[in-house]
Amino acid sequence: MALAHRRPASLLLLLAAFLYAATFLAAPAAATGKTGQVAVFWGRNKNEGTLREACDSGTYTIAIISFLDVFGHGAHHLDLSGHDVSRVGADIKHCQSKNILVFLSIGGFGRQYFMPSPRAAAAVADYLWNAFMLGRRKGVYRPFGDAYVDGIDFFIENGAPDNYDELARRLWNYNKAYRGRTPVQLTATPRCRFPDRKLERALATGLFTRIFVRFYDDPHCAANWQQEWDKWTAAFGTSSAQIYFGLPASERKVGYVHPKNLYYGIIPVVQKAANCGGIMVWERYDDKRTGYSSYAIQWA
Numbered sequence: 001m002a003l004a005h006r007r008p009a010s011l012l013l014l015l016a017a018f019l020y021a022a023t024f025l026a027a028p029a030a031a032t033g034k035t036g037q038v039a040v041f042w043g044r045n046k047n048e049g050t051l052r053e054a055c056d057s058g059t060y061t062i063a064i065i066s067f068l069d070v071f072g073h074g075a076h077h078l079d080l081s082g083h084d085v086s087r088v089g090a091d092i093k094h095c096q097s098k099n100i101l102v103f104l105s106i107g108g109f110g111r112q113y114f115m116p117s118p119r120a121a122a123a124v125a126d127y128l129w130n131a132f133m134l135g136r137r138k139g140v141y142r143p144f145g146d147a148y149v150d151g152i153d154f155f156i157e158n159g160a161p162d163n164y165d166e167l168a169r170r171l172w173n174y175n176k177a178y179r180g181r182t183p184v185q186l187t188a189t190p191r192c193r194f195p196d197r198k199l200e201r202a203l204a205t206g207l208f209t210r211i212f213v214r215f216y217d218d219p220h221c222a223a224n225w226q227q228e229w230d231k232w233t234a235a236f237g238t239s240s241a242q243i244y245f246g247l248p249a250s251e252r253k254v255g256y257v258h259p260k261n262l263y264y265g266i267i268p269v270v271q272k273a274a275n276c277g278g279i280m281v282w283e284r285y286d287d288k289r290t291g292y293s294s295y296a297i298q299w300a
Contacts, residue, residue: 216255242277
């Protein structure tokens, strides 16, 4: 039977393309657990632009300055990959004025940090409080001037796991002097294989409110991300910690997920967890190049 009215093939193709684009850019149907939260690591490449520029991009709700890469033995060093540290304080204030949380990450990929004793943990906590947060002890140099970060991120890649739980408790104790606010928020950025032995004891304190799990740089995690995600969310299901799904912005890294696969494959799964916090993007330089967070912020 001949059809009375047949749409031209070109029109049908155009309609199909429009429907695909509308579906791809809209929020996923299963996104009942959307938080709108996207965190990014800043400080890993001088060519990534300033922290202020990152916060003005409109695609982040949390900025993590990385790294304080030397501590635990009386010496301290802040590695921001050649950025002008004297400008960072004003940028921190600018970000916070836009309701973007700013954290300082300690540790990283170097091997000049460790926590040999509870006494060392107490000394590091004292330094962090007075150099980067609300402490004002005389004689302590403040790299960011009178600006203060909202908390400390534990990115412990190397060394023994000892005494980071003590460091967490020492830092959290500073909150006891304040009512109605939490000047020291604690986050952690563990590897995806659960549990991360470097941070297991620290996370067991229950003092961490955000956990940015790195689902990249590990072929096992790229292939078994859902299994590992379920372990993380189940382990902290009764705590106040929110679990973030950490992804690289660079297509060159193991664990990279194309935005289409993020939308259709990962987002609907991770947002089923009641304690899903959002997406963490590694890191600002690659994200500026690829624009990955511009997709993540729509669906997180």
